[in-house]
Amino acid sequence: MSTTLQDHIEEVIGLIAAPPDAYLAQARAHMDTLTKPLGSLGHLENLAAQWFAIRRGSVTGPVKKSVYVFAADHGITAEGVSAYPAQVTQQMVLNFLSGGAAINVLAQLNQVEVNIVDVGVDADLAGHAGLAQYKVRRGSRNMLREPAMSEEELDAALSVGLTLADSAFAKGNNLIAVGEMGIGNTTAASVLTAALTGIPAGLVTGKGTGLDSAAYEHKCRIVEAIVSRHFAQPTGPLEILRCAGGLEIAAMTGMVLGAARRQIAIVMDGFISTAAAAIACGLAPAARSYLFAGHRSQEPGHRVLLAHLDIPPILDLDMRLGEGTGAVLAMPILEAAMRLYREMATFASAGVSGATA
Amino acid sequence: MSTTLQDHIEEVIGLIAAPPDAYLAQARAHMDTLTKPLGSLGHLENLAAQWFAIRRGSVTGPVKKSVYVFAADHGITAEGVSAYPAQVTQQMVLNFLSGGAAINVLAQLNQVEVNIVDVGVDADLAGHAGLAQYKVRRGSRNMLREPAMSEEELDAALSVGLTLADSAFAKGNNLIAVGEMGIGNTTAASVLTAALTGIPAGLVTGKGTGLDSAAYEHKCRIVEAIVSRHFAQPTGPLEILRCAGGLEIAAMTGMVLGAARRQIAIVMDGFISTAAAAIACGLAPAARSYLFAGHRSQEPGHRVLLAHLDIPPILDLDMRLGEGTGAVLAMPILEAAMRLYREMATFASAGVSGATA
Numbered sequence: 220m221s222t223t224l225q226d227h228i229e230e231v232i233g234l235i236a237a238p239p240d241a242y243l244a245q246a247r248a249h250m251d252t253l254t255k256p257l258g259s260l261g262h263l264e265n266l267a268a269q270w271f272a273i274r275r276g277s278v279t280g281p282v283k284k285s286v287y288v289f290a291a292d293h294g295i296t297a298e299g300v301s302a303y304p305a306q307v308t309q310q311m312v313l314n315f316l317s318g319g320a321a322i323n324v325l326a327q328l329n330q331v332e333v334n335i336v337d338v339g340v341d342a343d344l345a346g347h348a349g350l351a352q353y354k355v356r357r358g359s360r361n362m363l364r365e366p367a368m369s370e371e372e373l374d375a376a377l378s379v380g381l382t383l384a385d386s387a388f389a390k391g392n393n394l395i396a397v398g399e400m401g402i403g404n405t406t407a408a409s410v411l412t413a414a415l416t417g418i419p420a421g422l423v424t425g426k427g428t429g430l431d432s433a434a435y436e437h438k439c440r441i442v443e444a445i446v447s448r449h450f451a452q453p454t455g456p457l458e459i460l461r462c463a464g465g466l467e468i469a470a471m472t473g474m475v476l477g478a479a480r481r482q483i484a485i486v487m488d489g490f491i492s493t494a495a496a497a498i499a500c501g502l503a504p505a506a507r508s509y510l511f512a513g514h515r516s517q518e519p520g521h522r523v524l525l526a527h528l529d530i531p532p533i534l535d536l537d538m539r540l541g542e543g544t545g546a547v548l549a550m551p552i553l554e555a556a557m558r559l560y561r562e563m564a565t566f567a568s569a570g571v572s573g574a575t576a
Numbered sequence: 577m578s579t580t581l582q583d584h585i586e587e588v589i590g591l592i593a594a595p596p597d598a599y600l601a602q603a604r605a606h607m608d609t610l611t612k613p614l615g616s617l618g619h620l621e622n623l624a625a626q627w628f629a630i631r632r633g634s635v636t637g638p639v640k641k642s643v644y645v646f647a648a649d650h651g652i653t654a655e656g657v658s659a660y661p662a663q664v665t666q667q668m669v670l671n672f673l674s675g676g677a678a679i680n681v682l683a684q685l686n687q688v689e690v691n692i693v694d695v696g697v698d699a700d701l702a703g704h705a706g707l708a709q710y711k712v713r714r715g716s717r718n719m720l721r722e723p724a725m726s727e728e729e730l731d732a733a734l735s736v737g738l739t740l741a742d743s744a745f746a747k748g749n750n751l752i753a754v755g756e757m758g759i760g761n762t763t764a765a766s767v768l769t770a771a772l773t774g775i776p777a778g779l780v781t782g783k784g785t786g787l788d789s790a791a792y793e794h795k796c797r798i799v800e801a802i803v804s805r806h807f808a809q810p811t812g813p814l815e816i817l818r819c820a821g822g823l824e825i826a827a828m829t830g831m832v833l834g835a836a837r838r839q840i841a842i843v844m845d846g847f848i849s850t851a852a853a854a855i856a857c858g859l860a861p862a863a864r865s866y867l868f869a870g871h872r873s874q875e876p877g878h879r880v881l882l883a884h885l886d887i888p889p890i891l892d893l894d895m896r897l898g899e900g901t902g903a904v905l906a907m908p909i910l911e912a913a914m915r916l917y918r919e920m921a922t923f924a925s926a927g928v929s930g931a932t933a
Contacts, residue, residue: 320921
C-alpha cells in the first residue's frame with residue numbers, strides 16, 4: 220500500500236472517536252423515568268440511547284436527513300454474474316434523477332434529501348442536472364483477472380465519500396443514509412464478506428437481483444475463484460477493498476469514515492452498504508458507534524455482516540432492492556425513538572404510579 | 577348465549593366479505609412492471625397488494641389514519657397478576673388525555689388522530705374533555721371466580737366497538753389502529769389465547785409489564801386455573817370472550833368486526849389487541865383480510881396468535897407497551913408500501929431494461 224493512501228486514511232481514522240459510555244447510561248436513566256413499563260420500548264430504547272450518545276446529549280434540534288446513493292459499474296459483470304444487463308446501472312441513475320425510483324418515493328415521503336453520486340458509471344453522464352459528478356473510472360476492473368482498483372483509484376473513490384461527508388456536515392445533516400446502484404455489486408459484497416469474515420463463498424453469496432439456480436451456482440464459483448485469487452493470505456481491510464470493492468463501495472466506506480469523524484449518525488442500507496461499513500469498521504472500530512442498520516435484506520451475506528458488526532437491524536422485511544431504500548424506510552422508526560425519548564411525560568410529571576415489585 | 581347477543585353479532589358477521597382474490601393478482605401484476613428487481617420489495621409488496629384489495633383497487637385518495645385506545649380495568653388484578661397497581665389504568669388515561677404518553681408522541685409524529693375510549697375504567701372520569709365515554713362497568717369481573725362479563729355486558733362492550741367503527745367510517749378513516757390500556761389485561765389475553773389455540777397456559781403467558789420470576793410463576797398458575805375453570809369443554813369464540821375477555825378486549829373485537837364490515841384496513845397492535853382480533857376472526861374468518869399486524873411483541877402468546885392468524889408482523893422491535901404504539905409505529909411502513917405502489921416509474925416509462933434471464 221502506498222504511503223500517500225495509507226497516510227490519507229490514517230489521518231481520518233485518528234479523528235474518529237466513539238462517544239463516551241456515560242451518555243448511554245444517562246439516556247437509560249432518563250428512559251426509566253418515562254410513563255411506560257421499564258424497558259417496554261424494546262429496541263427503540265437502544266436506538267434512542269445511541270442517538271443521544273452520538274449527539275453527545277444534545278437532542279433538541281431538528282433531524283436533518285439525507286441519503287447518498289453512489290452509483291458505479293463493475294468489471295466483474297463480464298463474467299455473467301447478474302440477472303440484469305450492466306446498462307441498467309446508468310438507466311437507473313437517470314430514473315433516480317427523474318424521480319421515478321423507489322428511493323425517490325421513500326425519500327419524499329420521509330422528507331429526506333436525495334443525493335445521486337456518479338463514482339464510476341460506465342457512461343458519459345455529464346450535463347445531467349442534479350447528478351453529483353465524481354467519476355473515478357468508467358467501472359471497476361474485472362476482479363477475477365486483476366484487482367478491482369489501482370491504489371490511486373481506491374484513494375480517489377474513498378476521497379469522494381470523505382468529501383461528501385464533509386459537505387453533509389457543512390449542510391447541517393445529522394442523519395445520513397448510504398445506498399448504492401451498481402449491476403454486479405452483490406458479487407463484490409460477497410467477496411468482501413468472505414474476505415473479512417473467512418466464511419466460505421457459498422454461505423455469503425445470494426441470488427442478487429434474481430438469478431435462477433444455474434446462474435446462482437455460476438456466481439458462487441466466481442466468488443470462490445476471486446477469493447482464492449486475491450485472499451489466499453490474510454489481508455488488511457484496505458487491500459481487501461482495493462482488490463474486491465466496487466468504486467461505489469469504496470466511496471461508501473469513505474462516507475462512513477468521514478461521517479463518523481464528523482459525529483454524524485449513519486444508517487446503512489442492505490448487503491452492499493453494510494459491506495462498505497464493515498470495511499470502515501475494520502479500519503476504524505470506533506466508527507461502529509455511529510452506525511444503525513436500517514434493515515436486514517434477503518441476501519445471506521447481509522445476515523453474516525450484521526452479526527459480524529453486532530448491529531441488529533431496525534426492519535426485517537425481506538427486501539433486496541438497494542438504492543438506500545431499507546435505510547430511508549427505517550428513518551421514521553429511528554425518529555420515533557428520538558421523539559419518544561424527548562417528548563414523553565415522566566411518572567412524576569404525569570402522576571402515574573410506578574411498579575409495586 | 578342469549579338470542580339477542582347472538583343475533584346482533586350474526587347480523588354484522590353476515591355483512592363481512594373478503595375482497596375478491598382478483599385484486600391481489602392485479603396488484604402483483606402491476607408491481608412486476610415497476611423499476612425494481614422482481615419481488616425485491618419483499619413484504620412491502622404483500623402489504624401493498626393487501627391494501628389494494630381492501631380498497632377494491634381504489635388507491636388514489638389520501639390515507640386517513642386513526643387510533644382507538646380502549647381502556648378498562650380487570651377484576652383479575654385482585655389475584656396479584658400485575659407488576660403495577662390497578663390505578664395505573666386511570667392514571668394512564670389521564671396521561672393520554674394530556675398528551676404525555678408514548679401513543680400521543682407517535683400519533684402526532686405520524687399524523688394519526690387519537691381516540692381514547694373508556695369502556696370500563698374503575699374510576700369516575702366524567703367531564704374529561706376528549707375522552708369518549710362508553711363505560712359498560714367499572715372493570716370486568718374476577719374471571720377466576722366467575723365469567724368476566726355477563727351476556728349483557730359483553731353485548732354492550734362489543735357494541736362500543738361496532739359503534740366506533742361506524743363513526744370511523746363516517747369520518748372517512750380508511751386506516752385504523754386498535755390499542756388498549758388495562759392493568760391485568762395480558763392475563764386476559766393469555767387465557768383467550770390458550771382457549772382459542774389449545775396451547776398450554778405456560779407457553780402463552782409472559783411477564784406483562786415486568787414481573788419477577790416468582791410473580792410470573794404465580795401468573796401462570798392463575799392463567800391455568802382460569803382455563804381449567806371455564807374451558808374444560810370446547811367453547812365458541814363468543815363464550816370464550818365473555819368468560820375471559822376484558823371490556824376493552826370485547827370492544828376491540830367489536831371494532832375489528834365493524835371495521836371489516838365497512839372495508840376499513842385495521843392495524844393490530846400487540847398481544848391484547850391481537851387476541852381481540854383473533855376472537856373476531858373466530859367469529860368471522862373473512863375479517864382476517866382486513867388485518868395488518870403492526871409488530872410482534874415480547875409476549876410469547878403474541879407470537880402464538882400471529883401464527884394462529886397467519887399474519888406476519890411488520891415490525892419486530894421487542895416492544896411490549898400496548899396503547900396502540902406498535903400499530904401506529906408501523907403505519908409509516910404501510911404508507912410507504914402504498915406510495916411505492918402508486919408512484920414508482922415502470923420499466924417502460926423509465927426506459928430501464930428488464931432481466932436478461
